[in-house]
Amino acid sequence: MATVKINVQHINPFVDAVHELFDTMLGVAAKRGNPRRLPKDAKPQEVVGMIGISGSARGVVAAGFPKDTSIRVVGKLLCCELTEFDDIVSDGIAEVVNMIAGNAKAKLAENHEAPLDLSLPTVLSGSDFRIESPADCIWIEVPFTSALGEFELRLMFEAE
């Protein structure tokens, strides 16, 4: 199978997947800001759910949240009020990024774009960590605002 370079056109299915997730499961609108290319040393959010993309294209999709927002998002999923970041919140953020990536993967397949495989999700949390990536890769960030707080979608892919 030929390798497909992920490009900016491939970002839209991931953005649409964020909107669908928030509309359908959280009952909250997510408003998209302007996408931007991130510098290599861009600081991640306190809570980051990540999934590796492989198959006909390679990259990473990541959803980053301030800790308080991650707690509110998972609380909304479970229809209860959570007060602290714990294993349940971490698990919920993993599921959130899993649903975003899975939904986008299906949209890309429908468009005959890039058939993709996804890794199991990983969640990183803390106030002082860095996410390193190969030199020929770029990160694009799409910021969102919502009633649950601000968050961001980040996509890493190989530069064309």
Next chain:
Amino acid sequence: MRALVVDDSAVMRKMLTTALERAGIQEVDHAKDGQEAVDACKTTDFEIILMDWNMPNMLGIDAVREIRGSGKSTPIVMVTTEAERKRVIEALQAGANNYIIKPFDANTIVEKIKVVIDKAKMVT
């Protein structure tokens, strides 16, 4: 009535348990992967099984094949992010009775669960 929720996500297990309770299921057992689901089906008869696709140890689709291979006709609903048409067909061919794509609306999943249970009652 007793149901089995199979998902490696604790949050998803809780969400699906709530949906099953809203659909009138009183008892809900949990499994974290396909192998645990296959093992649970050997000892317990469930009215419905909600099955994720991507899980460690054994995929949900493989668990569906094993459960059907053992002769069990328990209604199985796939609840998964695998939204591609070919995946839906693969699951139905393996023996799944219905297919729900994540993300899902809570009311929609409750209604689908009720429909699957009602259909099973009509057959038996």
